[in-house]
Amino acid sequence: MATSPTLRLVRDELYGFARSKVMLVLWVILPAIAIVGYLLFKDNAQLNGGLGEDHQLSANTFMSLILSSLSGTIAALMVAVDIVSERQRKVYELYVIRPIRREAIIWAKFIAVFLCVTIACVVSIALGIAVDTVRGDPFNATIAFDALKALSQLTCVVGLSAAVGVLFGVISRTIVVAVLLILYGGQNLTIVPMIPTYFGVLPDQFWVFQLVSVLMIVALTWLAMVIFRRSQF
Amino acid sequence: MTSPLLQLRGVTKSYYGQKVLADVSFEIAPGEVFGYIGPNGAGKSTTLKILAGLITTFDGEVRIAGADVKKERTRAHALIGFMPQSCGFQNWRTVESALDTLGDLSGVPAEVRARRIPALLERFDLLAARTKKVKELSGGMTQKLGLIQALLHEPRLLVLDEPLEGLDPPSRQMLKDVIRERQQAGTTVLFSSHILSDVEHIADRVGILNRGQVATTGSIRDLTSAFGLPTEIDVWFSTAPADTGFLSDPGLGVADQPKPDQWRLVLTAGADADAIIHTIVERTLAGGGRLRKIGVAEPALDDLFARYILESNRGN
Numbered sequence: 001m002a003t004s005p006t007l008r009l010v011r012d013e014l015y016g017f018a019r020s021k022v023m024l025v026l027w028v029i030l031p032a033i034a035i036v037g038y039l040l041f042k043d044n045a046q047l048n049g050g051l052g053e054d055h056q057l058s059a060n061t062f063m064s065l066i067l068s069s070l071s072g073t074i075a076a077l078m079v080a081v082d083i084v085s086e087r088q089r090k091v092y093e094l095y096v097i098r099p100i101r102r103e104a105i106i107w108a109k110f111i112a113v114f115l116c117v118t119i120a121c122v123v124s125i126a127l128g129i130a131v132d133t134v135r136g137d138p139f140n141a142t143i144a145f146d147a148l149k150a151l152s153q154l155t156c157v158v159g160l161s162a163a164v165g166v167l168f169g170v171i172s173r174t175i176v177v178a179v180l181l182i183l184y185g186g187q188n189l190t191i192v193p194m195i196p197t198y199f200g201v202l203p204d205q206f207w208v209f210q211l212v213s214v215l216m217i218v219a220l221t222w223l224a225m226v227i228f229r230r231s232q233f
Numbered sequence: 234m235t236s237p238l239l240q241l242r243g244v245t246k247s248y249y250g251q252k253v254l255a256d257v258s259f260e261i262a263p264g265e266v267f268g269y270i271g272p273n274g275a276g277k278s279t280t281l282k283i284l285a286g287l288i289t290t291f292d293g294e295v296r297i298a299g300a301d302v303k304k305e306r307t308r309a310h311a312l313i314g315f316m317p318q319s320c321g322f323q324n325w326r327t328v329e330s331a332l333d334t335l336g337d338l339s340g341v342p343a344e345v346r347a348r349r350i351p352a353l354l355e356r357f358d359l360l361a362a363r364t365k366k367v368k369e370l371s372g373g374m375t376q377k378l379g380l381i382q383a384l385l386h387e388p389r390l391l392v393l394d395e396p397l398e399g400l401d402p403p404s405r406q407m408l409k410d411v412i413r414e415r416q417q418a419g420t421t422v423l424f425s426s427h428i429l430s431d432v433e434h435i436a437d438r439v440g441i442l443n444r445g446q447v448a449t450t451g452s453i454r455d456l457t458s459a460f461g462l463p464t465e466i467d468v469w470f471s472t473a474p475a476d477t478g479f480l481s482d483p484g485l486g487v488a489d490q491p492k493p494d495q496w497r498l499v500l501t502a503g504a505d506a507d508a509i510i511h512t513i514v515e516r517t518l519a520g521g522g523r524l525r526k527i528g529v530a531e532p533a534l535d536d537l538f539a540r541y542i543l544e545s546n547r548g549n
């Protein structure tokens with residue numbers, strides 16, 4: 001049976017990313033740095049602010065905090081830089097001339113980056129749980145629930161950032177422009193789902209965050225697809 | 234009459250208010266090899282990109298085997314194989330992986346790809362490089378890879394943008410052979426080139442594009458007579474005949490003597506070169522002369538092209 005063009009491209013993109021140095025950074029170096037950072041600063045009073053003297057921030061929570069600030073930026077930059085550089089090297093011309101929908105090319109990038117960064121998040125949180133277990137904080141249902149909740153929020157952050165990256169990648173002609181757009185405009189877009197949390201007016205912040213994120217992902221990727229479909233090469 | 238495989242009608246494209254293509258219209262019959270020539274910036278690549286679907290906003294109509302490239306994009310794309318002027322591949326890809334993906338996206342089944350990719354790589358002397366990363370290939374090898382990706386799905390229309398650029402003489406010969414093989418297999422070929430001698434060898438017909446307009450298309454012979462370009466005959470004597478006055482006979486053409494032992498006759502349009510050569514031989518022998526060499530110089534595509542561009546630009 002013939003594979004769909006999007007699946008074929010996702011498979012290829014995943015293979016390409018898996019072989020790149022970015023993945024080594026994401027899957028190995030980033031979790032390692034986060035763990036080292038945790039071990040170095042676990043006793044820092046400011047880091048543990050509000051938890052009381054007898055309590056320390058768990059490795060699992062620390063990893064989630066680090067990832068929530070880094071993973072989004074990484075995902076957005078990864079996908080945008082990839083799209084712009086491949087466009088500059090005229091890679092897309094050989095895809096666009098084939099009897100496939102142009103959107104498949106961008107979907108593949110989005111899905112591949114989303115999966116790669118999400119895997120990095122899973123690895124890091126799992127590592128955090130492992131460190132907590134070794135340090136005498138046994139794994140239990142509460143930790144599992146919190147970890148899943150954190151992972152779910154991280155997934156939304158990564159998805160939203162990848163969508164921002166796709167959009168800015170599609171509209172930018174140079175890598176510098178894409179990076180600047182992401183650093184200055186993208187960061188603002190990714191905090192939109194957190195706005196209800198800041199105001200604290202809604203009953204369940206978690207689900208509001210998830211819902212707004214998903215809606216924004218759909219809207220941004222749709223816009224990116226429309227722009228890419230109309231692009232002239 | 235066979236319906237054309239490719240039809241362009243009134244294709245017009247502007248960038249920022251400036252017309253790059255103005256009402257371009259021509260047709261190519263199935264199995265024909267069509268050379269598309271023109272000076273830099275004439276709009277050749279733009280035309281080919283429109284055919285390939287890389288440029289989608291233009292006025293006019295383009296049909297490939299009846300499929301409108303605007304309205305039936307997928308059907309038209311399945312019929313066309315396109316080699317851009319410069320081909321880009323993802324850095325991490327090997328030669329084989331690049332071709333496998335592009336073949337898959339063109340709808341070539343896996344078992345066919347497994348046969349066809351090695352066969353094409355072998356045909357282009359790239360089989361040894363099949364596991365190499367594309368970024369490690371030389372410019373010429375990348376150019377060949379670009380051609381292979383266009384051939385993978387055995388398209389009915391092969392569109393090549395400057396395919397001979399950057400290739401060494403053996404590779405150019407190989408490419409010309411491949412174009413002829415494809416033509417024999419029934420493929421229609423449209424290619425642009427600056428190397429006019431190569432166009433002359435491969436193309437059945439040419440189209441000359443200048444300042445965004447195709448003013449003329451036809452076989453090189455047709456265009457030569459349409460432009461009234463003269464055939465020249467060079468005559469070298471080892472011993473000149475006693476009287477060379479016959480060479481100045483206006484019936485033969487306009488004579489000139491560039492060297493003491495060489496005469497050049499510029500024939501009038503429609504003159505029978507064979508009959509004139511016969512007369513020269515006969516009169517030389519009758520006059521006691523001996524011939525060293527006679528050469529006939531048919532007008533080349535370069536002359537045709539230069540004349541067309543010159544006249545066209547003078548008229549504007």
